[in-house]
Amino acid sequence: MGFLIRIFLIGVGTYAIYQSRYKILNYILGIASIRRFVVAFGMDIPFVRDRFLQTVFRG
Known part of the structure; x- marks a missing residue:
């Protein structure tokens, strides 16, 4: 029973x-x-x- 409650609480927290x-x-x-x-x-x-620099210096 405690196992199911723990799984439920983890799911709700997630x-x-x-x-x-x-x-x-x-x-x-x-x-x-x-x-x-x-x-x-x-x-x-x-x-x-590389992606960041492409975005910043796009022209």
């Missing part, structure tokens, strides 16, 4: 996080140090860096 994922992401990226880390990490990935 659904709640999924519904508010953009609010959570905006809150996390609103912190300057975390945002700086995410951008630096993303720019270390060649595909992401």
